[in-house]
Amino acid sequence: xxxxxxxxxxxxxxxxxxxxxxxxxxxxxxxxxxxxxxxxxxxxxxxxxxxxxxxxxxxxxxxxxxxxxxxxxxxxxxxxxxxxxxxxxxxxxxxxxxxxxxxxxxxxxxxxxxxxxxxxxxxxxxxxxxxxxxxxxxxxxxxxxxxxxxxxxxxxxxxxxxxxxxxxxxxxxxxxxxxxxxxxxxxxxxxxxxxxxxxxxxxxxxxxxxxxxxxxxxxxxxxxxxxxxxxxxxxxxxxxxxxxxxxxxxxxxxxxxxxxxxxxxxxxxxxxxxxxxxxxxxxxxxxxxxxxxxxxxxxxxxxxxxxxxxxxxxxxxxxxxxxxxxxxxxxxxxxxxxxxxxxxxxxxxxxxxxxxxxxxxxxxxxxxxxxxxxxxxxxxxxxxxxxxxxxxxxxxxxxxxxxxxxxxxxxxxxxxxxxxxxxxxxxxxxxxxxxxxxxxxxxxxxxxxxxxxxxxxxxxxxxxxxxxxxxxxxxxxxxxxxxx
Amino acid sequence: xxxxxxxxxxxxxxxxxxxxxxxxxxxxxxxxxxxxxxxxxxxxxxxxxxxxxxxxxxxxxxxxxxxxxxxxxxxxxxxxxxxxxxxxxxxxxxxxxxxxxxxxxxxxxxxxxxxxxxxxxxxxxxxxxxxxxxxxxxxxxxxxxxxxxxxxxxxxxxxxxxxxxxxxxxxxxxxxxxxxxxxxxxxxxxxxxxxxxxxxxxxxxxxxxxxxxxxxxxxxxxxxxxxxxxxxxxxxxxxxxxxxxxxxxxxxxxxxxxxxxxxxxxxxxxxxxxxxxxxxxxxxxxxxxxxxxxxxxxxxxxxxxxxxxxxxxxxxxxxxxxxxxxxxxxxxxxxxxxxxxxxxxxxxxxxxxxxxxxxxxxxxxxxxxxxxxxxxxxxxxxxxxxxxxxxxxxxxxxxxxxxxxxxxxxxxxxxxxxxxxxxxxxxxxxxxxxxxxxxxxxxxxxxxxxxxxxxxxxxxxxxxxxxxxxxxxxxxxxxxxxxxxxxxxx
Numbered sequence: 002x003x004x005x006x007x008x009x010x011x012x013x014x015x016x017x018x019x020x021x022x023x024x025x026x027x028x029x030x031x032x033x034x035x036x037x038x039x040x041x042x043x044x045x046x047x048x049x050x051x052x053x054x055x056x057x058x059x060x061x062x063x064x065x066x067x068x069x070x071x072x073x074x075x076x077x078x079x080x081x082x083x084x085x086x087x088x089x090x091x092x093x094x095x096x097x098x099x100x101x102x103x104x105x106x107x108x109x110x111x112x113x114x115x116x117x118x119x120x121x122x123x124x125x126x127x128x129x130x131x132x133x134x135x136x137x138x139x140x141x142x143x144x145x146x147x148x149x150x151x152x153x154x155x156x157x158x159x160x161x162x163x164x165x166x167x168x169x170x171x172x173x174x175x176x177x178x179x180x181x182x183x184x185x186x187x188x189x190x191x192x193x194x195x196x197x198x199x200x201x202x203x204x205x206x207x208x209x210x211x212x213x214x215x216x217x218x219x220x221x222x223x224x225x226x227x228x229x230x231x232x233x234x235x236x237x238x239x240x241x242x243x244x245x246x247x248x249x250x251x252x253x254x255x256x257x258x259x260x261x262x263x264x265x266x267x268x269x270x271x272x273x274x275x276x277x278x279x280x281x282x283x284x285x286x287x288x289x290x291x292x293x294x295x296x297x298x299x300x301x302x303x304x305x306x307x308x309x310x311x312x313x314x315x316x317x318x319x320x321x322x323x324x325x326x327x328x329x330x331x332x333x334x335x336x337x338x339x340x341x342x343x344x345x346x347x348x349x350x351x352x353x354x355x356x357x358x359x360x361x362x363x364x365x366x367x368x369x370x371x372x373x374x375x376x377x378x379x380x381x382x383x384x385x386x387x388x389x390x391x392x393x394x395x396x397x398x399x400x401x402x403x404x405x406x407x408x409x410x411x412x413x414x415x416x417x418x419x420x421x422x423x424x425x426x427x428x429x430x431x432x433x434x435x436x437x438x439x440x441x442x443x444x445x446x447x448x449x450x451x452x453x454x455x456x457x458x459x460x461x462x463x464x465x466x467x468x469x470x471x472x473x474x475x476x477x478x479x480x481x482x483x484x485x
Numbered sequence: 486x487x488x489x490x491x492x493x494x495x496x497x498x499x500x501x502x503x504x505x506x507x508x509x510x511x512x513x514x515x516x517x518x519x520x521x522x523x524x525x526x527x528x529x530x531x532x533x534x535x536x537x538x539x540x541x542x543x544x545x546x547x548x549x550x551x552x553x554x555x556x557x558x559x560x561x562x563x564x565x566x567x568x569x570x571x572x573x574x575x576x577x578x579x580x581x582x583x584x585x586x587x588x589x590x591x592x593x594x595x596x597x598x599x600x601x602x603x604x605x606x607x608x609x610x611x612x613x614x615x616x617x618x619x620x621x622x623x624x625x626x627x628x629x630x631x632x633x634x635x636x637x638x639x640x641x642x643x644x645x646x647x648x649x650x651x652x653x654x655x656x657x658x659x660x661x662x663x664x665x666x667x668x669x670x671x672x673x674x675x676x677x678x679x680x681x682x683x684x685x686x687x688x689x690x691x692x693x694x695x696x697x698x699x700x701x702x703x704x705x706x707x708x709x710x711x712x713x714x715x716x717x718x719x720x721x722x723x724x725x726x727x728x729x730x731x732x733x734x735x736x737x738x739x740x741x742x743x744x745x746x747x748x749x750x751x752x753x754x755x756x757x758x759x760x761x762x763x764x765x766x767x768x769x770x771x772x773x774x775x776x777x778x779x780x781x782x783x784x785x786x787x788x789x790x791x792x793x794x795x796x797x798x799x800x801x802x803x804x805x806x807x808x809x810x811x812x813x814x815x816x817x818x819x820x821x822x823x824x825x826x827x828x829x830x831x832x833x834x835x836x837x838x839x840x841x842x843x844x845x846x847x848x849x850x851x852x853x854x855x856x857x858x859x860x861x862x863x864x865x866x867x868x869x870x871x872x873x874x875x876x877x878x879x880x881x882x883x884x885x886x887x888x889x890x891x892x893x894x895x896x897x898x899x900x901x902x903x904x905x906x907x908x909x910x911x912x913x914x915x916x917x918x919x920x921x922x923x924x925x926x927x928x929x930x931x932x933x934x935x936x937x938x939x940x941x942x943x944x945x946x947x948x949x950x951x952x953x954x955x956x957x958x959x960x961x962x963x964x965x966x967x968x969x970x971x972x973x974x975x
Binding site: 410 | 593596618621622625626637649652653657663664668670
């Protein structure tokens with residue numbers, strides 16, 4: 002593929018990232034000049050800014066029918082990059098809305114600035130077509146997230162989350178970097194597409210290729226929280242400020258899948274039979290371990306952490322199907338999952354704000370204290386459990402359909418069995434919310450406007466994706482087509 | 486374009502559910518009347534559809550189709566035939582009577598009726614689906630509200646256990662079927678989930694023999710087939726009255742119907758190869774269910790296991806793969822649906838007043854609740870297959886069909902009727918006649934108007950069908966003929 006010569010119009014492809022940088026700067030400046038009482042509006046500025054950038058991206062940054070390599074081949078302007086960028090921007094906007102008014106970080110300009118920088122990194126991850134660009138993008142995604150996870154310095158669990166996330170991230174990233182350097186050493190190329198061409202010529206031994214692939218997989222596995230690279234997940238999810246957890250569990254995981262899809266389908270198609278074997282194994286382990294450990298959790302954030310591990314496993318099924326439908330189902334699943342998990346964590350944020358706890362048993366009586374929150378949580382949990390008319394149902398059907406289409410019926414069956422385990426613990430939480438009573442039954446939970454907006458938008462998203470899935474699937478199929 | 490009656494019937498309940506959720510939770514009266522209005526409308530519309538169905542033309546009518554997820558060949562595709570239309574009517578009857586019976590629910594009635602109506606949408610949706618994906622979509626919608634309905638409003642002792650057991654059983658069954666459905670979709674190469682097209686896909690015999698058990702038994706779990714029936718009595722007993730009615734009356738038919746429509750009609754060769762297993766399991770259902778019902782001391786468990794026993798007859802009817810058997814199974818689905826809803830309504834009325842369901846502790850209820858006793862006796866006569874009641878009209882053709890294909894099964898299963906008579910007589914004698922224990926004096930208040938209407942409607946229907954089988958039998962027979970054209974036995 003040839004690299005497109007730079008013209009001013011190419012700037013449009015990275016317009017969202019440029020605007021994000023501007024927005025981050027604006028937030029830091031406002032933080033400096035605003036009085037403390039005014040700083041509670043920072044979250045709104047961030048959310049509205051992100052929404053505007055999302056709009057701009059939808060209008061001006063749409064890729065053409067043909068993918069283009071731009072900026073000296075460091076970025077690829079295609080549907081995969083575009084679709085994921087939209088997803089990240091949306092997740093960041095919702096995260097900002099959920100953070101408003103939260104003590105210790107919701108009124109801090111640097112909190113939102115870090116969030117935005119991390120989105121820039123994710124956007125570049127989704128578009129990266131060069132090893133160096135990719136590595137830099139991954140690091141500029143991760144480093145702000147390490148800081149965000151440990152943002153509440155005064156609290157031990159948050160500090161622990163930050164350090165743990167950092168140590169795991171640093172370790173896996175060096176292993177991945179080693180894999181990158183071997184790739185460069187073997188082929189003399191840093192551009193993914195040039196590199197893929199060299200690998201496809203097949204002059205390299207199979208074990209070597211698998212070794213390189215596995216080293217790289219360590220880094221991606223960390224990002225998507227796949228077993229056995231998941232050990233950081235529960236502690237980080239539990240300790241980090243909850244909106245940050247929401248963001249890590251949705252956008253950051255999706256970013257990991259964006260690069261995984263590109264690598265798996267475009268760089269390593271030559272050793273397909275082998276890597277699909279390895280990744281199927283990962284998928285099975287990820288689903289099963291995530292779901293089984295989730296059964297024993299008593300803290301809602303830890304439960305959602307293990308559930309998010311399990312969901313990474315379902316998405317991996319779509320990846321190993323190695324087909325247009327498979328890649329599309331993975332993208333579709335991520336869209337459904339982002340909407341759903343944002344609602345789930347949104348409810349956790351609001352509940353903890355009033356009740357000051359994340360214990361599942363404390364959720365008793367939620368349906369009496371706030372019917373709206375209870376309903377939102379029901380929508381989210383049932384969608385995670387794969388029940389119609391919610392997004393999670395169609396997403397699971399597509400993923401399993403992709404597996405069956407590619408002859409991986411056994412994998413679909415494992416996925417289906419896992420879905421049943423998943424449903425069990427989601428229903429257990431739902432039971433506490435609707436069935437049990439607590440002494441605080443009459444203690445209503447306040448829902449601020451920003452969070453209510455975020456919850457309503459995402460819940461409607463869950464139902465829309467679940468019932469009118471044709472346009473979303475079309476989007477996912479277009480995205481998938483750009484990978485083949 | 487004609488009035489899209491099936492779409493309205495299907496979406497009306499969920500619309501009502503959203504409306505009810507939008508009300509303030511304290512307005513109990515408003516919530517109840519809205520629920521009753523919606524349920525009456527649903528019943529009325531299903532009756533209209535039933536009466537305007539053109540029997541001479543047969544086939545699928547009130548058909549409506551539009552693309553839904555065109556990339557995968559999924560469409561919104563509804564239509565009813567002689568097999569499914571009576572079940573639509575049945576759902577209308579049960580939702581209407583269920584709302585009447587639930588008038589006294591006063592713990593969060595808003596959520597109760599909202600979930601009940603979501604359930605109704607799921608059930609209507611399955612019965613009218615002609616698209617396989619759509620069928621699953623509605624099938625799952627019917628499953629999850631059950632969990633909350635039972636867990637929140639059910640019998641305190643077992644509700645959490647029973648609700649979870651039921652949901653997991655049904656979910657396992659449906660996802661196993663789903664894998665089979667996906668296999669059909671990709672193997673057919675037609676790129677469509679349209680069931681009428683898949684009927685003609687010409688799957689190889691090996692394929693059908695391999696996948697039939699997954700699809701059929703996956704759905705038959707909800708039909709209560711042995712050995713996967715275990716969720717059903719626990720679920721029936723733990724559920725609040727209206728939900729038990731829905732559950733035994735309609736949901737079990739949902740499973741049986743889907744097993745017929747997807748299992749037998751799409752994989753007829755598979756059905757022929759596996760009919761022996763369905764025969765054996767169905768026979769066990771009939772006998773085993775009846776024996777277990779006999780030793781129960783809890784009134785509601787008796788009815789719960791009697792459902793298992795009666796659903797066995799439906800399975801036997803399917804397994805005959807001949808006209809009488811399948812027509813009988815169709816009639817049995819309707820007849821048993823109304824009858825068991827009637828039973829559970831009666832159990833609920835007695836329990837609400839006596840606060841116990843232990844048969845030895847009850848007695849003499851007929852004196853205080855004469856209408857309830859009459860309704861229960863009518864139900865019992867239906868259940869025993871007495872001529873003049875719908876049970877006879879349904880069970881007779883099943884045995885007729887069974888005699889032609891598997892006389893041994895007919896002989897064994899007939900014994901089930903004798904056992905049924907035994908346990909029902911015992912319940913009637915102990916609960917409704919004899920001396921009323923002194924502790925109930927003053928507690929047994931008369932039933933209200935809504936309860937009476939519900940009892941009259943359901944008793945009337947089973948008698949009407951028994952006396953005038955022509956109101957339904959020819960329609961179901963036309964549906965059964967369509968099944969047989971696919972099986973190739975007609």
